[in-house]
Amino acid sequence: MVQVTSPAFKQNAHRALQDAGLQKALGKAKGAFLQRRAAAVAALPEFERLRDIGRDIKNHTLANLDHYLEVYAANVEKAGGKVHWCSTAEDARRAVLQICRNAGAKTVTKGKSMISEEIGVNDYLEAQGITPVETDLGEYIIQLRKEHPSHIIAPAFHLNREDWEADFRRAHTDLDPNRIFHERRDILTEARSRLRQKFLAADVGITGANFLIAETGSSVIVTNEGNGDLTQTLPRVHIVLASIEKMVPTLEDATNMLRLLARSATGQDFSVYTTFSTGIRREGDLDGPEEYHVILLDNGRSNMIGTEFQEMLRCIRCAACMNHCPVYGAVGGHAYGWVYPGPMGSVLTPSLVGVEKTGHLPNASTFCGKCESVCPVKIPLPKLMRHWREREFERHLTPATIRTNLGLWAWFAKRPSAYRLATRLGIGALSLLARAPWKKNRGAFRRLPLAGGWTQGRDLPAPEPGGTFMARYAKARRQRRT
């Protein structure tokens, strides 16, 4: 499994902010996503209504998840497929390995899948002598670099074109080292020609699933490269990696969700390739696998049902929340320290790997609310992050200094007269300090004891002279009366 580096979030973030290459990549990639989504949403007047529909479909499914999972599994089996119920990442890895072994697989091709990241299946297969080949372009370069995705739909969000070129020269040593990449397309062409050979050699194809449809037992993937289709149609065996909350009841529900997904993710009306797969190849079918397996992963999700975090399971992994998040935009995805970055990760990661290690994530938010305002299924992300802060507070995971300061402040805030006195004295002292003879600007502090967090990058404006509002107001009233 991907190592959890979330405890070092602050250090990760600090490093990310100093990384010029990363900053350049973040700036470029982000703008494009925002513009495209805004245009797509503006072009669809009923988008807001669609969001309500999407939320309701998901709420209904989650409220009846057991039922739909059973219906789905029955329909998969009816179509000749097999469902593997996996409650942990370890179960899922083992199931994948077993299928690959039974198929005598040496090479497996893979479409993009965040569940594959979550269960760390690549490293696991490799250790067992099976070579996984990522066929999504972004995933392909991530694999070359032995990194993890920094974004849930654009794995190489953190890279610049220069990085692609350098990595391709380093990895594809049989080609002319002085070849010139005139445009982006040249990079794509080179990657495609590499992958073509792999597609044909693969014994097993692994894909993710954007949705699972209960009434038909189908899985759905969307891509813009078509690599997913080749991954699942060419090999003899197709494995679908999916988590339980990918479920929707009907085909019609799936199409509604797809309309939301494409617009929210890439600003398209529909993704270039939307592929439904149902079971094994039937007689007369032109293509399709001989074996069809679904790895149905729980990995902590069912524990979220019935809690205040259930709403998070509506997530359709469109990435709109991170694309619009100023914190993600500043530090990028790797700083978050696990598989899922940005606002959705700040809620989901503590649920899946524990808040003890990941407490920074729900705290590193200004609660600006932008994520919630763009989420296609209206997940109240700030509220859910606040719930994590509450759990931390209850369990005394909140840092001691914060608890002490909060306690002290609360003591006064509950006692108006003591509060008045304390604030009058405090503000008086601060005002006095602001007028100290050595100060150049009496309107602000460049440095102040205990305020290092503030003054490291900003001045601290001094309080307006003349005392607190409440003191001045009381005085003015007294004068008016006499």
Next chain:
Amino acid sequence: MHQTRPRVALFVTCLVDLYRPSVGFAAIRLLEAAGCLVEVPAAQTCCGQPAYNSGDRATARDLARRVIDTFLHYDYVVVPSGSCGGQIAHHYPGLFEDDPEYRARAETLAGKTHELVSFLADVIGTAEVTARYEGMVTYHDSCSGLRELGIKAQPRRLLAAVDGLVLKEMEDAEVCCGFGGTFCVKYPDISVRMVSDKVQNIQATGADTLLAGDLGCLLNMAGRLHREGAPVKVRHVAEVLAGMTEEVAPIGEAPAGNGAKA
């Protein structure tokens, strides 16, 4: 205009109380000019948002109960901050899910609590202000006001009525400035990066004045503008609307005649 003058309680907010009393006096002036009878309940301290957002729900509820008890019997509660206004109008009811009595009271209070500028523009229907301000201003949309209370057009509408004032919109006016309450001191690296981006957008407009409706954001942006040595004056929008800019120096600047900037 109301037949009888509505009784309005001003919720001053802790930051205005401590840091920028003029905003409170500007609010009173604007409300009185709009025909309200303004009172400032002496028992007020803080709306509890710092506790609420730090996960200390018990303290948040305690403080919310005090605010509810203190303010419930007024016709309106007006707050010169979208963030504290949002706390009362948007978040209080949810704090009392298992306490029907206070839940009902919280909902009543929420229904009569408004942010200052939107109260003037939407509830009172103020269209005219008598203020003058010679300058080019740019306006930052603070997050809670914008997304919890829908404050966007109201300040712009009222600013358009200020004589001499020219509004120049900045790029990304709706993007968070990086204040976020305790966030700005818990994650200063990220916060400073966000406020630096904001300051860049402010300066790109060429405006000489920055306005917003939330003191937290204003202190943050003023602090960064000062650190960068940018010659932009920073004020709460109420100060301009109330015509008080001659009476108090901009945020972060020394009062005139009292040891001005060296």
